[in-house]
Amino acid sequence: MSAAAIRSVVIVGGGTAGWMTGAALARLVRAGVQVTLVESEAIGTVGVGEATIPPIRTFNAMLGIDENHFLAHTQGSMKLGIEFVDWNASGHRYLHPFGDYGFDIEGVKFHQVWQRLHAAGNAAPLDDYSLCAVAARANRYAAPANDPSSPLSRLVQAYHFDASLYARYLRGYAEARGVVRREGKITEVSLRGADGFVEAVMLEDGSRLEGELFIDCSGFRGLLIEEALHTGYEEWTHWLPCDRALAVPTANAGPLTPYTRCTARAAGWQWRIPLQHRMGNGYVYSSAHVSDDEAAATLLANLEGAPLADPRPLRFTTGRRKQAWNRNVIAIGLSGGFLEPLESTSIHLIQAGISRLLALFPDRGWGDAERDSYNDFTRTQYEQVRDFVILHYKANGRDEPLWRQVREMDVPDSLARRIDLFRNRGRVFRREDELFAETSWIAVMLGQGITPQGWDPLADALDAGQLAAMLERIRSTFRRAAEGMPDHAAYLARHCSARGPQ
Numbered sequence: 406m407s408a409a410a411i412r413s414v415v416i417v418g419g420g421t422a423g424w425m426t427g428a429a430l431a432r433l434v435r436a437g438v439q440v441t442l443v444e445s446e447a448i449g450t451v452g453v454g455e456a457t458i459p460p461i462r463t464f465n466a467m468l469g470i471d472e473n474h475f476l477a478h479t480q481g482s483m484k485l486g487i488e489f490v491d492w493n494a495s496g497h498r499y500l501h502p503f504g505d506y507g508f509d510i511e512g513v514k515f516h517q518v519w520q521r522l523h524a525a526g527n528a529a530p531l532d533d534y535s536l537c538a539v540a541a542r543a544n545r546y547a548a549p550a551n552d553p554s555s556p557l558s559r560l561v562q563a564y565h566f567d568a569s570l571y572a573r574y575l576r577g578y579a580e581a582r583g584v585v586r587r588e589g590k591i592t593e594v595s596l597r598g599a600d601g602f603v604e605a606v607m608l609e610d611g612s613r614l615e616g617e618l619f620i621d622c623s624g625f626r627g628l629l630i631e632e633a634l635h636t637g638y639e640e641w642t643h644w645l646p647c648d649r650a651l652a653v654p655t656a657n658a659g660p661l662t663p664y665t666r667c668t669a670r671a672a673g674w675q676w677r678i679p680l681q682h683r684m685g686n687g688y689v690y691s692s693a694h695v696s697d698d699e700a701a702a703t704l705l706a707n708l709e710g711a712p713l714a715d716p717r718p719l720r721f722t723t724g725r726r727k728q729a730w731n732r733n734v735i736a737i738g739l740s741g742g743f744l745e746p747l748e749s750t751s752i753h754l755i756q757a758g759i760s761r762l763l764a765l766f767p768d769r770g771w772g773d774a775e776r777d778s779y780n781d782f783t784r785t786q787y788e789q790v791r792d793f794v795i796l797h798y799k800a801n802g803r804d805e806p807l808w809r810q811v812r813e814m815d816v817p818d819s820l821a822r823r824i825d826l827f828r829n830r831g832r833v834f835r836r837e838d839e840l841f842a843e844t845s846w847i848a849v850m851l852g853q854g855i856t857p858q859g860w861d862p863l864a865d866a867l868d869a870g871q872l873a874a875m876l877e878r879i880r881s882t883f884r885r886a887a888e889g890m891p892d893h894a895a896y897l898a899r900h901c902s903a904r905g906p907q
Contacts, residue, residue, distance in 0.1 A: 409768040412438055415616030417591065417606065417629055419444030422738025422755045423622035424572045427579035428468055429759045430620075434583035442579070443587040443606065443614060455678045455685045456484060456665045456749040457563045459503055460840075464756045468578065476901035478574050479566035480681045483546045483663045483893060485537040487749065489852060490668040493802040499852030500664070501748075502537035504561035505844055507879050510872065513863045516847050518872055520831050520860040527873045529880055531851065535844075536560055536883045541664045545890035548900075556886035563749070565665065565678050565685070587614060594633040602733045603629055617769060618733055620762075621740040630726055630736040637727040638742075644795050644816065645723040646694075646807065647673050647745055651701055652687040652717045655710035661894040667747060670703055671695065671805045674747065677709070681903045684710055689745050694807040721745075729783040730776045735762060742787055747797060750790050753840065757786055786840060792820040793841050793849070800824070800853035824855060831857035 414430060416423050419442060427442045434440055465475060475481065486502035493499070507515035515534065522528035532538035536559040540546060550557035580586060589608035597604045605615040606629075621629040630636050642648065657679065666677040673690030688704040695703075701716050725742030729735060736742075737758040744750060761782050765775040798811035799820070816824075823846070826832050833846045891899070 416442040418622035424575035428575040431582035473901040479570040481566035484563040485541040501848040504537040507534040517861040539887040546893045547890040621736040627740040640724040650719040658710035663893040
């Protein structure tokens with residue numbers, strides 16, 4: 406270890422953010438770094454982030470975690486996409502699937518070819534050309550294949566799991582690799598007089614915990630990044646006015662679907678997340694458009710199974726910390742910002758923060774380059790996710806006050822350009838480092854009723870008859886592949902049942 410290397414890291418807060426960070430930084434212990442996580446059993450965690458997106462597989466693979474073992478220990482299920490209900494109009498639903506639609510043809514994007522044929526009445530709905538969508542609608546799942554010639558290679562999965570169990574699972578992983586957990590409430594934060602860096606936190610029992618690098622995973626409070634360093638917060642409530650949520654678990658009822666469901670309500674939207682042992686439910690809403698009591702009544706009236714607890718209230722302000730890395734503190738998770746979980750990005754933003762930390766890990770020289778790069782990447786990703794979430798609100802077809810307000814609002818220029826580009830000829834341009842793939846933008850744009858006025862002229866250079874035959878082969882191949890998969894619940898029972906040996 407070099408003389409300038411950081412020798413001690415303190416993670417403030419547990420939960421999903423804290424223990425994901427602890428598990429990822431456990432490798433530093435082998436390099437002689439002391440990694441300590443301090444949390445209090447008396448302080449609860451938000452713990453409602455139960456749905457994920459496909460990059461979570463990369464994080465687990467980095468840790469060497471076996472998929473079936475992890476799912477069995479977290480009551481997990483598979484996720485092939487998100488179903489949106491009643492966003493465009495009452496009774497309308499669409500799926501945002503993972504994976505790709507079809508295959509590009511002679512350099513022409515598949516959805517452009519589909520647009521041409523569909524306009525002429527010669528193509529099925531776009532979902533028929535996505536294996537994830539076809540399997541999700543049939544409540545079926547099979548493990549993806551590594552062989553690119555197999556239709557199952559087109560299957561891309563994420564997970565639903567119990568966030569508190571995932572944190573417990575990662576705690577065991579981290580502690581087994583040398584991360585030290587300290588129990589206790591933090592009562593004071595000590596700053597160095599010379600530069601205002603955090604030098605220690607004091608616990609309720611009077612002990613002092615010193616460190617060189619501090620990771621703030623203390624949730625909305627932002628104990629270090631905000632209360633101690635006064636970093637500041639950039640609000641986005643003028644674009645995303647929902648500011649409260651109610652969460653309630655229920656008994657499972659109906660089929661165990663391999664997708665999340667988001668249903669629009671009068672003053673927000675309701676989530677439905679199927680786990681092996683229960684269903685996760687919640688209502689994200691705007692307190693300016695509905696009272697807490699009315700929101701609770703709406704949620705409870707629209708549950709499929711019997712409630713297992715009283716609805717748990719949450720309050721939040723959508724936005725991000727002005728700096729995710731300030732002095733020697735890095736905010737990860739809710740301490741760094743919040744975007745409502747409409748597209749299941751909460752856990753991914755934790756993962757992305759950890760990945761950037763590993764890539765830009767500082768030394769005691771505290772150079773500006775690493776900090777500035779970290780903050781730039783973090784800001785850009787939060788804004789990209791923000792735009793994608795705003796799209797769902799802007800392009801809605803409902804008639805309640807909240808929905809009229811967000812449909813008529815001005816949106817960020819970055820999103821306005823995307824909408825205009827897609828509305829013209831169905832084009833989607835994205836940076837290579839963006840989180841959401843082309844399929845995601847296409848699914849939500851079309852699902853929310855943004856219909857392109859035309860298509861790429863290159864699609865007209867292809868023979869229509871050959872294209873129609875090709876699309877039918879893709880459609881029938883995916884249909885047969887889905888029909889050959891086991892039922893989702895049967896797959897879980899066979900491969901990763903939480904009721905099996907632990």
